[in-house]
Amino acid sequence: MFREIIYRVLGLSRFKQATINRFLSSVPAWITGRRLIIHTLKRSTWTWDRDDALLHASFQLLVDYIECELPDQWIDWNSDPDHARSWSEMGDLYRWWKVERPRRLTLDDLLKDVPQPSRIQTTMIDGKCVYTPDRERYPEYYSAMTEYTRIENDYYDEDQANLHRLVSVREYMWT
Numbered sequence: 729m730f731r732e733i734i735y736r737v738l739g740l741s742r743f744k745q746a747t748i749n750r751f752l753s754s755v756p757a758w759i760t761g762r763r764l765i766i767h768t769l770k771r772s773t774w775t776w777d778r779d780d781a782l783l784h785a786s787f788q789l790l791v792d793y794i795e796c797e798l799p800d801q802w803i804d805w806n807s808d809p810d811h812a813r814s815w816s817e818m819g820d821l822y823r824w825w826k827v828e829r830p831r832r833l834t835l836d837d838l839l840k841d842v843p844q845p846s847r848i849q850t851t852m853i854d855g856k857c858v859y860t861p862d863r864e865r866y867p868e869y870y871s872a873m874t875e876y877t878r879i880e881n882d883y884y885d886e887d888q889a890n891l892h893r894l895v896s897v898r899e900y901m902w903t
Contacts, residue, residue, distance in 0.1 A: 746798040764788060783887055786894055787825045793901050794822050814900040821894055832883060838876050842868045 735745045766788045769776055776784075793799060805815035845866050851858055863870050 742798060742801055746801045749796050749798065764792075767791075783891055786891060787821070790818065790822060790894060790901070791825065794818065799901075811900065814897045817893060817897050818900070821890060821897075824890060833879060835876050838872050838879075839869070842872050844869050 735748075740748070764785060766781070766784045768784050768788065769781065799805075800815075803811070803815075805811050843866060845862060851860050861870060
């Protein structure tokens with residue numbers, strides 16, 4: 729982000745930007761302090777499940793490749809059918825990650841107008857406190873929770889399929 733601002737201020741062409749990006753990418757990481765910054769994982773969350781971190785890191789690499797390395801300036805993607813297919817696939821995955829995936833339905837969206845239990849009902853069974861859902865008083869809430877579990881499983885399957893698609897084009901992600 730900082731680089732893009734500097735490039736705009738200096739009025740550099742995309743070609744010059746790509747040249748600078750190539751140079752900076754060749755400088756050892758211990759000199760530049762270069763790290764993979766995953767913009768889609770919130771800093772406020774103190775930890776992430778490793779499967780989520782792997783997904784987000786992989787797609788951050790794709791975003792950095794397309795936005796920072798500008799491969800469309802250096803590579804003739806129409807040189808053969810494999811290159812053309814891979815570039816098209818990268819574009820589809822990039823759009824999915826940047827545009828479609830952020831628009832997903834959240835649990836808050838689904839529960840927005842649904843009455844929710846005000847407190848948790850618990851009972852003691854064999855000395856253990858057990859949650860007992862009040863499905864009779866809050867049928868819409870529990871129905872929405874069941875529906876969101878189904879949706880979340882569909883999202884996971886979609887993430888997994890797109891991660892596989894990304895891995896299948898990784899050999900083309902170099903400049």
